[in-house]
Amino acid sequence: MAVEFGLVGLIFITLLLGTVELARYQILRQSLRSMAEEAARTGLIILQGNPCVTLDATALKTAVTTPNNPTPMLTPGNLMLTIACPAATSTGVRTVRVTATYPFNVVAPIIPALPALTASASLFY
Numbered sequence: 606m607a608v609e610f611g612l613v614g615l616i617f618i619t620l621l622l623g624t625v626e627l628a629r630y631q632i633l634r635q636s637l638r639s640m641a642e643e644a645a646r647t648g649l650i651i652l653q654g655n656p657c658v659t660l661d662a663t664a665l666k667t668a669v670t671t672p673n674n675p676t677p678m679l680t681p682g683n684l685m686l687t688i689a690c691p692a693a694t695s696t697g698v699r700t701v702r703v704t705a706t707y708p709f710n711v712v713a714p715i716i717p718a719l720p721a722l723t724a725s726a727s728l729f730y
Contacts, residue, residue, distance in 0.1 A: 622713040645726040
């Protein structure tokens with residue numbers, strides 16, 4: 606009985622830990638996507654008031670990660686934002702593009718490392 610449990614238990618625990626890590630990965634991915642969209646919206650609001658302002662990634666990250674805009678499971682210190690605001694097109698359309706990158710650290714040592722999470726959002730005005 607103990608040998609069978611040892612064999613089946615090892616497989617069961619591995620599957621359980623893998624499921625938990627995959628769920629954490631998906632939650633972080635969705636949180637990062639929502640945060641990138643919120644950062645693009647915030648940048649758009651700033652630029653609509655004054656289109657000559659250059660967006661600062663640090664200020665935008667601070668605005669997005671305040672208690673009013675919680676980002677579940679994302680540590681602001683590990684978050685990296687990249688902002689692109691190209692010049693207006695010939696029709697006057699401008700774009701705000703925010704790309705957010707966040708490292709994913711695996712908790713269970715038996716699971717291989719997963720790549721860093723990346724999400725981007727673009728808004729036109």
